[in-house]
Amino acid sequence: MENIDIKFIAKKSECSIATVSRVINRSKPVSEELQKRVIDTIRKYNYNPSIYAQNLAGKKSRLLGFIMTNYINQYQLLLFRYLNEFACKMGYGCIIRYCNSGFEEKLEVLRELEIRGIEVCFSLFLLSQEEEAYIKEHFRIKVCHMQSPEMRLNIIEKNESSVYEAVCYLAQLGHKRIGGIFCIDEIDDSFLMARKRGFLKAISQINLDQDESMIGQLHGECEKDSVISVIEKIFVPQKPPTALFCYSDEVAIEVMSWIMKQGYRIPEDISVLSFDGIPFAGRVTPSLSTISQPVEYQAKCIINGMLYLQDGIERPCDEKGNEYLLQIRDSVGLPSH
Amino acid sequence: MENIDIKFIAKKSECSIATVSRVINRSKPVSEELQKRVIDTIRKYNYNPSIYAQNLAGKKSRLLGFIMTNYINQYQLLLFRYLNEFACKMGYGCIIRYCNSGFEEKLEVLRELEIRGIEVCFSLFLLSQEEEAYIKEHFRIKVCHMQSPEMRLNIIEKNESSVYEAVCYLAQLGHKRIGGIFCIDEIDDSFLMARKRGFLKAISQINLDQDESMIGQLHGECEKDSVISVIEKIFVPQKPPTALFCYSDEVAIEVMSWIMKQGYRIPEDISVLSFDGIPFAGRVTPSLSTISQPVEYQAKCIINGMLYLQDGIERPCDEKGNEYLLQIRDSVGLPSH
DNA sequence: TTGTAAGCGTTATCAC
DNA sequence: GTGATAACGCTTACAA
Numbered sequence: 001m002e003n004i005d006i007k008f009i010a011k012k013s014e015c016s017i018a019t020v021s022r023v024i025n026r027s028k029p030v031s032e033e034l035q036k037r038v039i040d041t042i043r044k045y046n047y048n049p050s051i052y053a054q055n056l057a058g059k060k061s062r063l064l065g066f067i068m069t070n071y072i073n074q075y076q077l078l079l080f081r082y083l084n085e086f087a088c089k090m091g092y093g094c095i096i097r098y099c100n101s102g103f104e105e106k107l108e109v110l111r112e113l114e115i116r117g118i119e120v121c122f123s124l125f126l127l128s129q130e131e132e133a134y135i136k137e138h139f140r141i142k143v144c145h146m147q148s149p150e151m152r153l154n155i156i157e158k159n160e161s162s163v164y165e166a167v168c169y170l171a172q173l174g175h176k177r178i179g180g181i182f183c184i185d186e187i188d189d190s191f192l193m194a195r196k197r198g199f200l201k202a203i204s205q206i207n208l209d210q211d212e213s214m215i216g217q218l219h220g221e222c223e224k225d226s227v228i229s230v231i232e233k234i235f236v237p238q239k240p241p242t243a244l245f246c247y248s249d250e251v252a253i254e255v256m257s258w259i260m261k262q263g264y265r266i267p268e269d270i271s272v273l274s275f276d277g278i279p280f281a282g283r284v285t286p287s288l289s290t291i292s293q294p295v296e297y298q299a300k301c302i303i304n305g306m307l308y309l310q311d312g313i314e315r316p317c318d319e320k321g322n323e324y325l326l327q328i329r330d331s332v333g334l335p336s337h
Numbered sequence: 338m339e340n341i342d343i344k345f346i347a348k349k350s351e352c353s354i355a356t357v358s359r360v361i362n363r364s365k366p367v368s369e370e371l372q373k374r375v376i377d378t379i380r381k382y383n384y385n386p387s388i389y390a391q392n393l394a395g396k397k398s399r400l401l402g403f404i405m406t407n408y409i410n411q412y413q414l415l416l417f418r419y420l421n422e423f424a425c426k427m428g429y430g431c432i433i434r435y436c437n438s439g440f441e442e443k444l445e446v447l448r449e450l451e452i453r454g455i456e457v458c459f460s461l462f463l464l465s466q467e468e469e470a471y472i473k474e475h476f477r478i479k480v481c482h483m484q485s486p487e488m489r490l491n492i493i494e495k496n497e498s499s500v501y502e503a504v505c506y507l508a509q510l511g512h513k514r515i516g517g518i519f520c521i522d523e524i525d526d527s528f529l530m531a532r533k534r535g536f537l538k539a540i541s542q543i544n545l546d547q548d549e550s551m552i553g554q555l556h557g558e559c560e561k562d563s564v565i566s567v568i569e570k571i572f573v574p575q576k577p578p579t580a581l582f583c584y585s586d587e588v589a590i591e592v593m594s595w596i597m598k599q600g601y602r603i604p605e606d607i608s609v610l611s612f613d614g615i616p617f618a619g620r621v622t623p624s625l626s627t628i629s630q631p632v633e634y635q636a637k638c639i640i641n642g643m644l645y646l647q648d649g650i651e652r653p654c655d656e657k658g659n660e661y662l663l664q665i666r667d668s669v670g671l672p673s674h
Numbered sequence: 675t676t677g678t679a680a681g682c683g684t685t686a687t688c689a690c
Numbered sequence: 691g692t693g694a695t696a697a698c699g700c701t702t703a704c705a706a
Contacts, residue, residue: 053682
């Protein structure tokens with residue numbers, strides 16, 4: 001069987017390959033009649049231009065890169081699922097690489113993506129200004145992340161305010177001793193920091209117990225052991241908190257497990273509230289209250305942002321979708337005293 | 338700055354581009370001295386051959402396709418993570434599409450993958466013989482799945498025997514009334530069926546209560562509502578089972594939630610055992626006992642199988658890694674009566 | 675062992 | 691509006 005390429009289509013349509021190319025790309029006007037003829041043959045023979053040839057001839061790659069953290073996190077997995085979905089919708093394919101937090105390793109991954117002909121890549125790791133500058137200097141590939149301005153996610157502000165409001169909500173229920181578990185990364189102003197800021201702001205504003213020992217800090221990886229050692233410090237038997245905010249659902253589930261093993265009841269003895277809104281949060285016992293992120297919306301913004309980096313065309317998202325919802329479930333109740 | 342392509346490297350190495358190509362691909366012997374010279378210049382200028390040009394010139398695509406089910410399932414997510422990792426290691430990129438179970442939709446996805454120049458694709462959906470035949474007839478792209486012989490996963494047999502053994506274990510603990518929740522797909526002999534077969538075999542062999550009403554069946558999607566309606570039928574208050582096997586961790590977690598809401602205690606009133614070994618199983622309360630699948634091993638086999646389909650080279654996996662481990666945790670205990 | 679040159683399937687720049 | 695044709699960066703006969 002003959003190969004169905006642009007030459008074949010041209011022959012069948014009785015025109016030149018240049019014309020076929022023009023029809024495909026709408027790059028130059030073609031008479032209506034001829035255009036119809038070409039489209040019909042393309043349909044008839046189910047022709048698809050070779051993306052490799054297109055690329056060689058100077059077109060962009062239609063491939064987006066993604067750097068995911070090696071630590072398997074529900075929220076990320078979900079986010080990527082949507083990212084992939086939107087990318088497909090826009091006619092793009094996604095190439096993922098998993099990677100540890102070291103900068104060297106990220107550079108290695110970037111190099112691999114660049115080899116694949118990828119022009120724009122999204123990193124789930126935030127990047128410091130120096131890192132971004134280094135990449136800009138040494139790579140052709142453009143890198144962006146959650147906090148890149150092109151994404152228009154307002155993520156820092158949204159994180160801070162939603163946590164602030166959630167803690168206020170707990171206070172309204174009557175909680176006075178509210179603990180918090182946070183995660184710190186090396187970036188100066190990250191959305192993870194913002195969660196803590198929102199928490200602290202609420203604590204200090206509403207005149208709650210400001211007990212330093214009720215605030216725990218994780219660093220990067222959230223191994224079971226480190227989670228437990230943090231939570232142990234918060235739960236001093238003399239005066240445990242009556243409510244606990246946790247920066248992520250995943251960690252919160254771990255924490256709830258520990259709390260219940262110690263014999264405390266949730267929410268009778270202690271309420272737990274966390275952040276992310278992963279599907280599992282609603283399935284564990286007791287079901288976990290959480291601030292759910294607009295994952296789908298975020299994915300859309302990210303893809304639009306990446307495409308902007310790719311072709312310079314702005315595709316604004318409706319800001320209305322960017323809502324962080326406080327979902328109160330069984331893990332939150334009134335304080336018992 | 339000059340473009341660093343094969344011509345550039347050839348010039349700097351003082352040889353022809355053919356030689357450079359031969360060094361890159363080890364396709365024909367090149368004298369040691371010249372080879373070294375070429376490799377050095379490649380290193381020096383950090384040259385990477387354009388995969389697009391390579392492809393156009395007849396090489397395979399170095400891209401693998403993956404069809405994932407639209408239903409977000411932990412095990413799948415984990416599996417894909419490893420698939421991606423191994424694919425990368427072998428120098429391949431992965432393109433994923435999510436898809437519903439309809440055949441038409443799968444065909445659509447296959448077409449998209451084919452357009453991207455992908456030659457081999459793995460489907461998380463099983464395919465009936467007719468479907469496979471249809472695809473073979475109408476597509477260039479090769480499709481495989483969990484039960485394809487190239488994968489050498491023995492998955493049906495392994496599923497059956499591991500469930501059989503797990504149920505035997507429950508019986509040894511003294512459980513006489515063991516319920517089961519299964520999932521049925523349209524494929525005649527699927528590994529999901531095998532789980533049920535293993536269960537039934539154990540039940541009938543060890544002379545346990547053979548109460549039909551203690552066996553529930555899900556169909557395809559595992560929405561919360563359908564899970565609950567199945568579990569409700571199993572738990573008739575008169576004589577509930579003392580142990581329950583569930584075909585997947587994800588559903589088991591949902592089921593445990595329901596059971597505890599009804600006021601039963603796990604494992605005192607009822608033991609729960611399931612299948613998959615997702616990370617969350619160990620994190621919920623009570624921690625879920627499960628038959629953990631060798632995900633990493635499976636991913637390796639799958640990639641090797643796909644590469645075999647791609648280039649005909651066999652890359653056998655050590656069969657030893659193919660172990661299904663019964664992990665007993667807090668959700669399983671002795672029957673109380 | 676090495677070099678020359680003909681493809682691979684497009685796009686884009688010219689002419690007409 | 692349309693058709694030649696060079697160019698994209700590589701692989702691979704074929705020739706030397």
